[in-house]
Amino acid sequence: MNGTVETAPEGADSQRLDKWLWCARFFKSRSLANALLAAGRLRLDGTVVTKAHQKVRAGAVLTFPQGPHVRVVKVLFLATRRGPASEARALFEDLDPLPERKAEPSESAMFEARAPSREKGAGRPTKRERRAIDRLLDDGESGG
Numbered sequence: 001m002n003g004t005v006e007t008a009p010e011g012a013d014s015q016r017l018d019k020w021l022w023c024a025r026f027f028k029s030r031s032l033a034n035a036l037l038a039a040g041r042l043r044l045d046g047t048v049v050t051k052a053h054q055k056v057r058a059g060a061v062l063t064f065p066q067g068p069h070v071r072v073v074k075v076l077f078l079a080t081r082r083g084p085a086s087e088a089r090a091l092f093e094d095l096d097p098l099p100e101r102k103a104e105p106s107e108s109a110m111f112e113a114r115a116p117s118r119e120k121g122a123g124r125p126t127k128r129e130r131r132a133i134d135r136l137l138d139d140g141e142s143g144g
Contacts, residue, residue, distance in 0.1 A: 014055035015078040017044065023079035025088040026066060041065055061095065072096040 021033040034052045036042055042049050042064040044056065056062070060075045073092040082088070125133065 012078060014057045016052065017042070017049060017054045017056045018052035020056050020075065020079060020091075021062075023082045023088065024073075024091045025082070025085055026064075026071070036064060069098055070096070071098075 018030050018033040018037060021027050021036075022030045027033040027036070030052075037049055037052045037054070040048050040050045042062060044054060045061055046063075056075055056078075058075055058077060061072065062075065063070065063072050065071070072095040074095055075091070076093055077091050079088075079091055
């Protein structure tokens with residue numbers, strides 16, 4: 001394809017909501033989109049939608065949760081197929097863009113920051129030392 005968006009045929013002025021969400025790549029499958037709709041978690045122009053066969057038209061505003069974020073998108077075009085992501089992004093306008101993603105520390109870096117440190121070469125703590133460490137940590141967590 002030469003970079004143009006494949007939109008619905010001239011006669012079609014609406015499309016099933018679950019199919020549009022899938023084509024716009026908000027969900028990996030239509031069944032996931034159906035589950036969101038069945039739970040009543042999507043709003044179409046401010047009205048809660050519970051049926052997957054609800055029709056969506058260009059210009060409609062959709063509000064729905066996606067992961068930890070609430071997405072607010074305006075439908076610009078109807079789709080004929082589920083194309084590549086670049087084509088899917090042209091189907092909608094994001095009215096409430098996702099915040100910039102901060103670099104999260106790796107799991108090992110978080111573990112190293114929390115783990116008590118010992119002098120190099122001191123070896124593993126003995127049972128007596130482990131109990132002393134546990135008492136110290138428990139006292140610190142209780143706040144007193």
